Amino acid sequence: GEDVEQSLFLSVREGDSSVINCTYTDSSSTYLYWYKQEPGAGLQLLTYIFSNMDMKQDQRLTVLLNKKDKHLSLRIADTQTGDSAIYFCALDPNNAGNMLTFGGGTRLMVKP
Amino acid sequence: DVKVTQSSRYLVKRTGEKVFLECVQDMDHENMFWYRQDPGLGLRLIYFSYDVKMKEKGDIPEGYSVSREKKERFSLILESASTNQTSMYLCASSPGQGGYGYTFGSGTRLTVV
Numbered sequence: 001g002e003d004v005e006q007s008l009f010l011s012v013r014e015g016d017s018s019v020i021n022c023t024y025t026d027s028s029s030t031y032l033y034w035y036k037q038e039p040g041a042g043l044q045l046l047t048y049i050f051s052n053m054d055m056k057q058d059q060r061l062t063v064l065l066n067k068k069d070k071h072l073s074l075r076i077a078d079t080q081t082g083d084s085a086i087y088f089c090a091l092d093p094n095n096a097g098n099m100l101t102f103g104g105g106t107r108l109m110v111k112p
Numbered sequence: 113d114v115k116v117t118q119s120s121r122y123l124v125k126r127t128g129e130k131v132f133l134e135c136v137q138d139m140d141h142e143n144m145f146w147y148r149q150d151p152g153l154g155l156r157l158i159y160f161s162y163d164v165k166m167k168e169k170g171d172i173p174e175g176y177s178v179s180r181e182k183k184e185r186f187s188l189i190l191e192s193a194s195t196n197q198t199s200m201y202l203c204a205s206s207p208g209q210g211g212y213g214y215t216f217g218s219g220t221r222l223t224v225v
Binding site for chain 2: 030031033035040041042043044045048088090092094095096097098099100102103104105
């Protein structure tokens with residue numbers, strides 16, 4: 001089955017850019033997602049990228065997809081303390097929205 | 113605003129109790145899921161359902177059961193709660209097609225004492 005890997009932890013200073021990485025093994029997903037989980041809360045969908053795209057930008061968020069290397073990244077520009085959270089990448093190998101595979105999550109800590 | 117609602121944010125139960133965690137979605141979604149989340153272990157799928165009265169085991173179903181009598185409601189049942197079931201429980205739903213991802217509830221933090 002699909003294997004999705006993320007580093008556990010990232011620490012940045014407020015105002016810097018953050019880059020959260022995700023690698024995967026199965027390249028069949030049409031949609032690749034990024035979720036954000038704030039402390040004590042559920043996951044909320046941040047953004048997604050369609051597999052025929054290399055890049056998607058949405059305000060401070062930039063998603064990069066390197067299909068050859070099976071690598072997905074989320075860049076947060078001008079990182080704020082409110083961006084401190086756990087970030088999960090997720091793939092949809094069945095392309096039916098009924099069995100997402102999640103990475104283990106990356107905890108982003110933003111220092112003032 | 114579309115929603116997945118979990119009935120309790122925090123719950124404390126005693127060992128051996130039967131525990132019901134309720135989840136309701138208002139989006140007419142086909143699919144519903146129960147996960148547990150523990151530090152260092154990520155999200156682990158307990159059970160899921162693709163339709164009313166239908167259920168499938170996930171990766172860690174032992175000690176749990178589920179019920180889906182109506183499309184909008186998916187209940188997780190701990191038949192006899194144990195301390196190793198202390199965890200954050202997350203419910204999610206999705207439509208029967210790709211491109212929408214999952215919508216998650218706010219989670220229930222369950223403590224079994």
